Amino acid sequence: MADRYRSLSIEDLPSHLIVEILSSGRLSAFDLVCLELTSRTFGGNQGFYPLKLRSLVDFAAFQLCKSHSIYARMPASAQKELFDRCRENWKQVLRFLQSVEQSSDLVETSAGNMKITAGKYHTLLISASSVYSCGSSICGVLGHGPETTQCVAFTRINIPTSAPVVYVSASQNHAAFITQSGEVYTSGDNSCFCCGHKDTGRPIFKPRLVEALQGVPCKQVATGLSFTMFLTRQGHVYTCGTNTYGQLGHGDTLDRPTPTLVRGLEAFGSVVQIAAGPNYALVLTDDGTIHSFGSGTNFCLGHGEQHNEHQPRAIQKFRRKGIHVVRVSAGDEHVVALDSSGFVYTWGKGYCGALGHGDEIDKTTPELLSSLKSHLAVQICASKRKTFVLVEAGSVYGFGWTGFGSLGFPDLGPSEKVMRPRILDSLRAHHISQISTGLYHTVVVTNRGQILGFGDNERAQLGHDTLRGCPEPTEIFIQETVEEVDIVSESGRLSGPTI
Known part of the structure; x- marks a missing residue:
């Protein structure tokens, strides 16, 4: 009689139910590895799956990969190449897919979901469903009111909605926020x-x-210099603002005062990512194609010439080589792209080695960054004259201009050049999950939820009141209570909080 009421162990469950439990939840690749290492049930071969799959966990990782949005969009040839690059390890494939997905969105850390975004002289942060800002509030970009010209610490922004903020974008003079319900707010x-x-x-x-x-x-949402792009959940793109170079993508140079649908993209399929340079735009569709439009200066459009494009045009070099792009980052004068096998491509202005090819020669079309071929890249980040690449192991490589220490090499002078990718030794002690860089400062989030910054802090864009600059990565803290917040008013005096 007592046996009828004994507790049921997971070891007693059939294999197919265990796989269902593992693959139906939102488990990360790291979670699956931990399960496999600590439980004989998850790690053993119970004859439920083909022998080429090493364990129940491996089979669950395979199922999660098949259902992942990035993997599902990849052609069979790209799927096989990624599997081979990951040494035929489905957990590593899953880790790559999840890392790439989070590089543009909220990143999961042990302290909760976070997203960090660097503007020109300010920084925006999502943490614990709230959004914070620090730095210079040019024209109200920090979102704290007209009396605030600077925040010397991360300070919570009062968004007039109960829905949590899940996406932010920072430009020079304006910012945009998206809530979980899909509403857009700007300042x-x-x-x-x-x-x-x-x-x-x-x-x-x-x-x-x-x-x-x-x-x-x-x-x-993606904020350019004087224009903004919005990507809907249906995969459509809207744009508004200045259109001098055709950066709004409507086939003309007429400005748009409110968001207007870019109809020229509808024939290319669903859009999965957008990126905005100062006066040009990049759109990534679900078939792995990048479409560019706007200013052709510095060859940022990737078509081999510097003509302006008034409507979306596919970058053909990727298509001809059968390369499936999964992410793209728009810098001030150059562009970086990441393909489905973790390879990195750069093009545009090569000044200061920002393209990473060992020279300062402009690249008119995308070129493979061969020095990183042995690494599985998961995030790319471009800004003015510098580039960062985050690899699967949590290390960061940087190249380009070292100005103000924002490239992260304390041993180099303020005006030196790093011509090829070099690992940031100053971050070796951390596993980096996300990186963003502004004009003269850079910020990262670790897998433990720490926020680190380095570079110029003249306008408190690194969230510290007393430091002028940070040659070494320095931890940034969030002001948790309203009473502790110090905000600089227009008179230059410290005032109370406006949130």
């Missing part, structure tokens, strides 16, 4: 209507709902 300079509010050309000092996108749930 900052709206003189060119890049914030999407037609009724005013004045600065938006606190985040304001973009009413033109109500009923159109968005999942990503």
Whole structure:
């Protein structure tokens, strides 16, 4: 009788139920590795799966990979190449897919989900479903009100909604926020209507709902110099702001005061990622093709010439070589792309070695970064004259201009050049999960949820009041209580919080 009520151990479950449990949840590749190492049940071969799969956990990782959005979009040849690159280890394939996915969105850390984004002279952070900002509040870009010109520490922004913020984008003078419900809020300079509010050309000092996108749930936003791109959950792109170079993608040079659908993209399939340079735009579709439009200066459009493009045009070099791109990053003068096998490509202006090919020669079309071929890259990040590549092991490689120490090499002078990818020894003690770089500063998030910054801090963009610059990575802390917040007012005096 007592046996009827004994507790059921997971070892007593049939193999197919164990696999269902492992593959139906949102387990990370790291979780699966831990299970395999600590439990004979998860790690053993119970004859439920083909012998080429080493364990129940391996089989679960295989199932998770098959259902992953990035992997499902890849052609069979690209899937096989990735599997081979990962030494035929499905857990490593899953880790790559999840790392790439999080590089553009919220990254999972032991302290919760986070996202870090560096603007020109400021930084935005999502942590614990709240959004914070620090640095210089040019035209209200920090979102704390007209009386705030600078935040010397990460300070929570009051978004007028109960829905948590899940995505942020930072430019020079304006910022955009997306909530879990898909609503978009913007703040900052709206003189060119890049914030999407037609009724005013004045600065938006606190985040304001973009009413033109109500009923159109968005999942990503990208802020250029004087324009903004919005990606909807349906895979459509809207743009607004200045259109001098055709950067809005509508086939003309007419400005758009409110978000307008880019109809020229509808024939190319669903869009999965957007990126905005100062005056050009990049759009990645689900078939792995990059479409570019806007200013052709510095060859950033990747077509081999410097002509402006007024509507989306596919970069043919990737297509001809059968390369499936999964992420793209738009810098001020160059572009970096990541393909489905973890290879990195760069093109644009080669000044200061920002392209990583060992010279300063411009590349008119995408070129494989051969020195990183032995590494599985999971995130790429481009800014002015510098580039970062995050690899699967959690290490960061940087190359380009060392100005203000924002490249992360304390042993180099402030005006030196790193011509080829070099590992950031200053970050070796940490497993980096996400990186973002502004004009003169860089910020990272570790897998433990630590925030580290280095480079210029003249405008408190690294969240420290007393430091002018940080040659070594320095931890940045969030102001948890309203009473502790110090905000610099227009008079230059410290005032109380405005949130």
